[in-house]
């Protein structure tokens with residue numbers, strides 16, 4: 001596996017540790033950290049600062065019964081949260097977003113497929129499958145989009161993105177990502193805005209008209 | 212914490228409670244909860260610490276850092292009624308000897324961070340607190356200067372060395 005060269009910006013990692021990233025971005029960040037030792041360590045640094053903030057916070061006396069209440073519950077039965085394991089190319093946070101199922105690809109044209117894992121007014125998470133040499137469908141988003149490569153690679157004006165690399169594109173970035181030759185490129189794409197399907201079509205048809 | 216993890220030591224857990232519960236309550240009130248809500252969340256966080264103790268790895272996280280992350284996660288999970296996406300847990304090598312110097316280095320660094328935070332100018336400290344209490348978006352954080360980045364960097368190097376070492380062990 002080639003080395004990861006595109007990482008999570010520090011501010012985004014801090015917001016993730018603090019729990020203040022939109023859910024869709026948190027899925028992308030948790031997935032990248034699952035694949036990237038460097039960002040895992042950087043996240044640890046942010047957690048350490050959070051821990052120092054906690055240590056320095058003024059203590060507020062707790063009610064006298066709280067400790068005994070908690071100690072009395074230590075043996076109470078509880079249901080552990082399910083743990084989602086990595087499955088092939090999909091890291092744990094992605095299999096969690098997929099709820100453990102296999103990808104359900106829907107054709108978008110030109111061999112491109114997608115699987116929408118979640119979508120609402122606060123953002124969307126989807127998987128994209130792009131055949132080698134094919135342009136990535138238009139990033140038809142109004143906000144920010146994070147794209148994490150899970151298989152293959154793509155290139156655009158800003159560089160090459162291989163497995164584990166995270167591209168962060170705002171609406172001002174004009175770029176045409178194209179899947180590299182070889183293996184099909186599979187990505188996780190997360191936006192913090194509603195998906196705009198209409199804008200997806202013209203871009204997909206572009207290669208047709210060029211032929 | 213290690214006694215809680217390895218021996219399920221209730222006295223050690225009670226000591227952990229005495230240190231962290233009042234701080235957690237103050238921390239949770241600062242992020243907008245009422246005193247009553249805060250106590251409910253403290254209870255939830257303390258029980259989570261007990262139940263997830265097996266996942267605590269002193270080579271990778273200080274006690275305060277680990278508890279900070281649990282506290283933020285539980286606050287958000289309760290508020291949004293959804294589970295926050297978390298990275299995969301690294302699997303610890305079975306039978307790996309604890310590296311006392313690494314554990315000590317991490318805890319010493321936590322002490323230094325705490326000191327560094329206490330000596331920041333009030334307005335800088337305010338920004339750091341807001342960022343790690345989840346009051347700033349990532350755009351707002353990236354617009355801030357004066358976060359203790361130098362300290363982060365040294366921690367990154369320290370942790371990376373250990374992690375690289377571990378990953379190498381796993382491959383063999």
Ligand SMILES: [Zn+2]
Pocket residue numbers: 004006007008032036037038039040
């Ligand atoms: Zn990274």
